Amino acid sequence: MPNPLRLFYMAVWRNILTLTRYKANFIFEILTSVLFGFGMLILAVAFDTNLLGNMIGSTNYVAFIILGISYQSWQGIALWEAANMFRNELNTGQIDYTFTCPFSRYFYIVCNIAASAVQSTIFFLPLFCVGLYFTMETVTPLGLLLGLSATLISVAALAQLGAIFASLVLRYREVTAIFGFFNFAFQMLTGMFVPFQLLPLPLQIIGYCLPITFGMDLMRHYLMKTIPIMPVTYEWIVLLVELVVLALIAKLAVLYLEKTAKEQGLHYL
């Protein structure tokens, strides 16, 4: 019978080998932990409703958080669904068949993200409705329409980042910790759970570059009547520009990374 102690230390050995074999993933694993600690500090400050009122013009913390969580589920799908799909296809070998089929890789990724976003919407709809219930005093039909439109554009822009991450899977194999890092960074730097205005300026600058920031800010503005971080028109323009620019970058990245992956072969991943 195997020695239990050996079972334990060999399991540790195996895990450490796996963890350190993919260097980038290992580094991001550590960075995520640092970022998480920092995020918790900000979250503690944000629980002060007076501070929240001063920052965003609303003390409706419940709606603020629920809408943030709803947004998070869309963000998760947009950013990681395609990457997870590719990882799964790599594990089962399906990617070989997929990549011998005649279609645009970019649209394959984006369409799969969209399909999952629809599926995800069905499941998180009750939560979103609860969020809406808490905004009953401020929400209007037009506000709801505009808020959802901003969300749609920002999720579409995020899906472009998702396409880039999916292509990274083709090239760099194990990227789960990198995902984890960006996932948490996106949540902390875009005002998902803590007001964007609370962030230090250098972090706000990073947040301005992420499409979630304006999508979520516009949704909260239209649903909760919060003070937007920029004039509303500017936010719409930035959101649309981000969508176009990210779509272009994503198309090029998918092409480039598929080409690079082909040098070594997808089965090497």
Place this chain on the structure above:
Amino acid sequence: MNAAIVCRDIVKVYNSRKKKVVALNGLNLTVKEGEVFGLLGPNGAGKTTLVRILTTLLKATEGYATVGGYDVDKEESKVREIIGYAGQDSERSAYFRLTVRENLLYFAHTLRDVPRDVAERRIEEIAEAAGFTDRLDRHFIALSGGEKQLVIVMRAILHNPQICFLDEPSKSLDPITARRVRSFLKDYARDHGMTICLTTHNMLEAEDVCDRLALINLGKLRFIGAPSEFKRRVIIKETIEIGVNNIPKPVEDDLLALPGVSKVTHGTVVRLYCDDAFSILPDVVKVMKRAGLRAPVRMVEPSLEDAFAFFVKNGLDEVKEDA
């Protein structure tokens, strides 16, 4: 007859930080339209690498290849339109929670652009030809390994490709299912004029299905031709088989003393390799009688497996294919 696949001076080098592996080293070959072509070779010979290059999954380091007249590097989307593919170890490469029918419909209609009604009809036709109709509505996860592999082969030809690449299609199949798949592929290729390029380690499959074979080793072409030619090429000696697994040393010496006998091997049967089996057969029987051994003695045609084993052990020089 036109060429379905052309490879010219294909080189593939895998570069990693620690080492450089030359998988293909200046390979040339041509597959004719409508033929079933087998790629044979020991493990690591470069068969799968070649199939991956031809199916646009991998880029050759040097040389060029065309599939259906299209350059696999410059016209990859054209190549993808006319090929089918079933990869090695791909029996998990479908959606486990969908039925076989749903899986096939998804792949054909979504990824291969086959109209839905045509795809549905084709699924029925192919399942019937493969003897799989009764399992079309079972979940993929509930199938056995061999059945899953058969579904993957069905998926490869569902959109009626001009050229189909199958990487070890019968690897995990039991002999009966493997025979059914072979007969299905052979009939399908003949009836639809489809070119099939398959890699295999199964010599029975190669002999049974393939019109021609290419033998690859260390990234080079060692033989190309019909299975019968291959056997003639590598088995230079004729063979007599004695139905015992061992013979005493003096008897072996007497057999080796017969004219033209070069080697005696022991195994499940005893084999004599000689120049003219027909002439010495009576002498072999005499030697056996003299030693008081009663066992069946017969001349045997060398199998493709014998030829392959001979090839792996002794090797063959690189051959140049006529362009």
